[in-house]
Amino acid sequence: MQYVSTRGSAPALGFEDVTLAGLASDGGLYLPEQWPSFSADQIRALSGLSYVETAVRVMTPFVAGSLSEDELRELCTAAYGRFSHQAVTPLVQLDHQQWLLELFHGPTLAFKDVALQLLGQLFERFLSRRDDHLTIVGATSGDTGSAAIDAVAGRSKIDIFMLHPEGRVSDVQRRQMTTVLAPNVYNIAIDGSFDDAQALVKAMFNDADFARRFNLSAVNSINWARLMAQVVYYFYAAVRLGAPERPVAFSVPTGNFGDVFAGYVAAQMGLPVAQLIVATNVNDILHRALSDGDYSQGQVVATATPSMDIQVSSNFERLLFDAGGRDGVALAAQMKGFEGSKAMRLTNAQRDGAAKILSSARIDADGMTMAMRWAFDAAGQVIDPHSAIGLAAAREAKVDPSVPVVTLATAHPAKFPTAVERATGVRPGVPGRVGDLFAREEAYAKLPATFEAITAYIAERATPRP
Ligand SMILES: *Cc1c(COP(=O)(O)O)cnc(C)c1O
Secondary structure, eight states: OEEEETTSOSOOEEHHHHHHHOSOTTSOOEEESSOOOOOHHHHHTTTTOOHHHHHHHHHHHHHTTTOOHHHHHHHHHHHHTTOSSTTSSOEEEOSSSEEEEEOOOSTTSBTHHHHHHHHHHHHHHHHHHHTOOEEEEEEOSSHHHHHHHHHHTTOTTEEEEEEEETTOSOHHHHHHHHTOOOTTEEEEEEESOHHHHHHHHHHHHHOHHHHHHTTEEOOSTTSHHHHHHHHHHHHHHHHHTTTTTSOEEEEEEOSSSHHHHHHHHHHHTTOOEEEEEEEEOSOOHHHHHHHHSEEEOOOOOOOSOGGGOOSSOTTHHHHHHHHTTOOHHHHHHHHHHHHHHSEEEOOHHHHHHHHTTEEEEEOOHHHHHHHHHHHHHHHOOOOOHHHHHHHHHHHHSOOOTTSOEEEEEOBOGGGSHHHHHHHHSOOOOOOGGGTTGGGSOOOOEEEESOHHHHHHHHHHHSOOOO
């Protein structure tokens, strides 16, 4: 399988190179040259398979040329063996039409584990082959940092430096990062905001000498391998609810557009997806883009759903490319315009292509609270605020009553106990597997938010390229 860039001028690469590169050299994002296609019989044959076997069948075409089916199975077995539920991503029924797909049974309690546990395995495998070394540098406001650290802790070919804004992540989130004491993990609390942390990371990637010397790599959801891993659970859930005979709709709490784009990919591969509902909070750039073509950046408003407090969705570019007719040169110009003016209009082709399958909804704080209450009262389910945004959008959407609607439950409620308790009166307990978090020793550096201080700290500890 070859991959092409959304901006049309980077060379096509195989899966191994795309995984290690992250961003394409022309600033675009990689996508398969063409979508693999599954027949109704191939989809039917997935019924009853375990999560790992489903993952192997769904991902084999994407990794062709870089991994054999047996190698892929070995990596998936290792990645998904770390989940606490036998089904990895179990379905829960709420009423005659509404379902939850629980994606939070991984080590750090958010859906990011599904992709990052596999990405950690892929990195290690590919780096061993090349006898190369990576330095992962990232900024986090919470979930991505802990999931990435857990996925690479103790791996010999990778060092990870994770920046977080001091005092501005929750105690659970900080401890999930800082109590990982593996020698290749470096947590840095910066004296600044999340935006400052992100700007520092960007500056390091833009310093070509520094980036080359330490072979810098990112783990945010622009990495194709992360999206690929997320395609699997759409198949797994839909087959359990009657696909290919019966179509299924999904509602996805959305920030960077990675998770919902994986659903779009599943549909392109032949899975009968009746509708994909893009659920946003009041940071609604995606809802405005999908409902009237207006992709213009607003001010970020802090909400009870921090992982969706985003005003630019990096993976949206992949949808614009594919739904808009795959014209990389035109898209490069459109994106350059957006980077300059922070606003753009979708073309008619992009809007029509998206509208074939995507709808959207903007859910405010009241809608979120009502959905948490409804899940608890109607079905005895305690859900987290992000999942509640998805569920509120699912219940509002116009979907044929014969079509099941699956809301992706993206975080464990124990990650956001205060908001959950306020809505339902129930304080969710932390699951046993992370229960001793508050007894463990923490280690992290505290540094000023300056380029000089951060790069000096990293240069002293990172492994230069062989
Ligand atoms: C990251 C995250 C999201 C948003 O997912 P995207 O792929 O960025 O759209 C939603 N909910 C939770 C809990 C998350 O951690």
